[in-house]
Amino acid sequence: MTVDLTQRLRADTSASGAGLRRGLWVSFLDPYGLEVAAASGADWIGVDLQHGNLDVSDIAGLLRVTEPAGLPLLSRMPSHDAGQISKAIDAGVNGIIIPGVDDAAQAQALVQATLTPPLGSRSTGSSRNTLRNSSDQQTPVLLPMIETASGLRNASEILAVNGVDGVFFGPYDLTISAGFPSPSSSQTLAALTHVIALARDAGKTVGFMAGRPELLAIAENADLVAVDTDASALRTGLALLFDGR
Numbered sequence: 109m110t111v112d113l114t115q116r117l118r119a120d121t122s123a124s125g126a127g128l129r130r131g132l133w134v135s136f137l138d139p140y141g142l143e144v145a146a147a148s149g150a151d152w153i154g155v156d157l158q159h160g161n162l163d164v165s166d167i168a169g170l171l172r173v174t175e176p177a178g179l180p181l182l183s184r185m186p187s188h189d190a191g192q193i194s195k196a197i198d199a200g201v202n203g204i205i206i207p208g209v210d211d212a213a214q215a216q217a218l219v220q221a222t223l224t225p226p227l228g229s230r231s232t233g234s235s236r237n238t239l240r241n242s243s244d245q246q247t248p249v250l251l252p253m254i255e256t257a258s259g260l261r262n263a264s265e266i267l268a269v270n271g272v273d274g275v276f277f278g279p280y281d282l283t284i285s286a287g288f289p290s291p292s293s294s295q296t297l298a299a300l301t302h303v304i305a306l307a308r309d310a311g312k313t314v315g316f317m318a319g320r321p322e323l324l325a326i327a328e329n330a331d332l333v334a335v336d337t338d339a340s341a342l343r344t345g346l347a348l349l350f351d352g353r
Contacts, residue, residue: 113174113175113178113179113180113181113202114180114202114203114247114248114249116180117152117180117182117202117203117249118249118273120331121249121273121274121313121315121331121332122313127331128151128152128180128331128332129151129327129328129330129331129332129333130149130150130151130152130327130333130335131150131151131152131153131154131182131332131333131334131335132145132148132150132153132154132334132335132336132337132338132341133154133156133317133334133335133336133337133338134153134154134155134156134160134162134170134337134338135156135159135160135161135162135337135338135339136160136161136162136338136339137170137338138166138169139169139170139172139173141338142170142173142174143173145338145341146173146174146177146179147177150179150335151179152179152180152181152182152332153170153174153179153180153181153182154181154182154183154184154205154332154334155167155170155181155182155183155184155201156184156337157183157184157185157186157192157196158184158185158186158187158207160339164192164195164196164199167181167183167196167199167200167201168199168200168236171199171200171201171236175200180202180203181201181202181203182201182202182203182204182205182248182249182251182332183196183201183203183204183205184205184206184207184253184276185204185205185206185207186207187207188206188208188209188214188217188218188221190220190221190230193206193218193221193222193230194221194230194231196248197222197230197237197247197248198233198236198237199236199237200236200237201248202248202249203248203249203250203251204222204248204249204250204251205251205252205253205276205315206218206250206251206252206253207253207255207278207281208253208255208256208259208281209252209253209254209259209266210256210258210259210262211258211259211262211265211266212262212265212266212268212269214252215252215265215266215269215272216269216271218250218252218272219250219269219270219271219272222247222248222250222271223247223250223271224247227270227271228271249273249274249313250271250272250273251272251273251274251275251276251313251315251332252266252272252275252276253275253276253277253278254266254275254276254277254278254282254303255277255278255279255280255281255282255285256281256282256285256286257282257285257286257287258285259282260282260286260299260302260303263275263302263303263306264306264310267306267307267310267312268310272312273312273313274307274312274313274314274315274331275303275307275312275313275314275315276314276315276316276317276332277299277300277303277304277314277315277316277317278316278317279291279292279296279299279300279316279317279323280317280319282296282299283296286299291319291320291323292320292321292322292323297322297323297326300316300323300326301326301329303316304326304329304330313331313332314330314331314332315330315331315332315333315334316330316332316333316334317334318333318334318335318336319334319335319336319337319340
């Protein structure tokens, strides 16, 4: 199932903007909570290991929910650490999202950490990923995040790195880094539109974090759009539940 979902993720995000789109960004849900959320209609699940209450050790349990549900799972790593990336791949994630990638040199280092030879240098061994799959196509989709002013300037070069499958745009941190007024400002929206165009020209996948109506309005142009977080969904649902009391 893991390999099938990874292949589906690659096929559906083939730089066309016509495949997978709307995902749920998870920062604290355990497998039981994710079982509840899996029936929401989301097309994919993003697990945030950089912020929130989840760790690499939680991935396998979450995958035991998403795999039977037919949902590709992408993990935003807490850093560029090669050991953590390897553990997430060993668990069987379908996609790796790496925060704060500033240039092509950093992207190339991530390729080394993510891919096995000849393109990369990651080692292999007995793991949940290898035990569940006999195929050698076990490498997840690699998406460096464009979320800094430097990353935005170098987005074209990052996309050009062999082994990088696309990019994931982070409007919130980019707004801070570039000094834009807000994540839904005209400057941030223009930057997002620019990165989407660059990814399309490169024939690669593009995704982004939304969470605001202005950002969601661009969703149809991207392959992967994190509609909002589990925390926001809980707050919204509780507000509706207790509205008027």
